[in-house]
Amino acid sequence: MKIGEIASRIGLKIETIRFYETEGLIAPPARTSGNYRIYNRAHLDRLSFIKRSRDLGFTLDQVRDLLRLADNRGSSCTEVDVIAGHHVAEIDRKLADLTALRTELVRSLECCERATIAECRIIEALSPRSRASAAHDD
Structure with missing residues (x-):
């Protein structure tokens, strides 16, 4: 081909x-x-x-490792399990981040009074000024 x-x-x-x-x-x-x-x-x-x-x-490095392991068919799959376990942990972390993001967006939508953009909480939350002031408050 x-x-x-x-x-x-x-x-x-x-x-x-x-x-x-x-x-x-x-x-x-x-x-x-x-x-x-x-x-x-x-x-x-x-x-x-x-x-x-x-x-x-899977990352490119993980794929590289998985290919190396797949090429050695007689080996134990313990290393494959470790790679997959790390990947599952990363997926779980991303899911937690997405859940927190969803919760924040839903909360912002529920607070929305549908007024003007100047009063929009979502725009405010995304604004660099609001992130800077939040960091300053820490």
């Missing part, structure tokens, strides 16, 4: 595939006499693994 075909099959941009190659996440593909990259089933599988991992929010 040429790079455009594999990109469309997996749902990646061509530049992203080239980046993964540069980063060493996939083996360099064979080249045609016209110097076109030719990808095989192993490339397709590996790029699908990378895309799925990235879609799930």
Whole structure:
């Protein structure tokens, strides 16, 4: 497969595939006499693994580690569990942050008197002046 075909099959941009190659996440593909990259089933599988991992929010370094571990099929999966555990903890932290953000926005909406922008609590909360005065109050 040429790079455009594999990109469309997996749902990646061509530049992203080239980046993964540069980063060493996939083996360099064979080249045609016209110097076109030719990808095989192993490339397709590996790029699908990378895309799925990235879609799930794993960092590039975590994906690199997961690929290294996946390449050593006889090893214990303890290290995979550690990586996944760290990722779950990060997801939980983000969920807590989003929950707090949602609570604050809902509270602001409930307090809204639908007056003018000059009196809008949401605009006020987003304003650099209000953040500066809140930091000053600490």
